[in-house]
Amino acid sequence: MADEVILLDYWPSMFGMRTRVALEEKNIKFDYREQDLFNKSPILLEMNLVHKKIPVLIHNGKPVCESLIQVEYIDETWPGGNPLLPSDPYQRAQAKFWGDFIDKKVYGPTRLIWGAKGEEQEVGTKEFIEMLKMLESELGDKTYFGGETFGYVDIALIGFYCWFDILEKCGNFSIDAVCPKLIAWAKRCMKRDSVAKSLPDSDKINKFVPELKKKIGIE
């Protein structure tokens, strides 16, 4: 039986982008199904009973939820092609640690930067810059987070890149000024087909954010 791979996703989602990039890296053909998060489809509700969130990866009818778990699942299911996680246990653990760090520490502040005002927004901006600096120091002078090859941590973070412009505008700061190596890394990643194909233009995100704020009633 040929593999049937469906991705329930929403185009501006940096989580969805991870799964898109991972599938592209492995050259897996998938059926992309855009979801309306303000009017959730029966298939989304059924496939992600617990969180009702995108992205959901459906492989031969069975759902996998949580983007980082999907990336690892993709790597374990299609081990050929570019490995996304290193095979050395210690390196693997480090990659997972940083993936978890991005979920726990980077995502939260970004919401405050575009979604809050005044002091809360300032706190978000400060936090965000601090977290990016930690990531930059982890990156160091390497080409990618894992060294010479593009992989898990790069995939976990790169989706944020197309949000950088709007975040800088909202929070009035420059990421390039504080983390030039991280910007150089992102530009390197953007040269990969898998990434270029999976990330929307910053302009689209810039137009999307004010609309989103209206929709959720914070503007």
Next chain:
Amino acid sequence: MAERSEEVKLLGMWASPFSRRVEIALTLKGVPYEFSEQDIANKSPLLLQSNPVHKKIPVLLHSGKPISESLVILEYIDDTWQNNPILPQDPYDRATARFWGRFVDEQIYVTAMKVVGKVGEEKDAAVEATRDLLKLLEKELVGKKFLGGERLGFVDIVATLVAFWLMRTEEVVGVKVVPVEMFPEIHRWVKNLLDVDVIKKCIPPEDEHLNYIRARMDRLKLKSV
């Protein structure tokens, strides 16, 4: 005896459910380790240097190299010592186990902490919310001895937080969050856990643990007054 270069050391705390997970995994694998009790009110240079990002226990030091975050540590242990596997073999089953592991930490633990930290209506709401989450775990247990199936596995180790932290904390808080009438499967599972020697050996002694939780709650209350 293990070579010095292969030394395994755990920076932990006896009452921490996160630290206990790591002890369970190491014991299951039969890996000898040195336990180093940490004081998180006064963090040691070794802890700060080993986990500069979160500055939390547990940290596993293997041949001097540090690994943090209990879920990451469990996977590292499973990758490094392959006897008595903790995660299933099949990629889909592995993904499912990881999903429930995150669920315990990001949903159940976070919500249950509000039962401890809040009062009045907010506390009642947190109790309800915790129960809604536990119902999903209850459903997962139907027809199974352990969350891992016939054998104790990754999700069981992670969810010892429910069995031996949440279900002890509720005694101290005085609100039954996990009543047996509502959660017969979870109670049955806790009994099965207690039949496993490794678990019995690796959970904090009940009386001391209850005293510890009580003292911690008193401190929390003092702070909120």
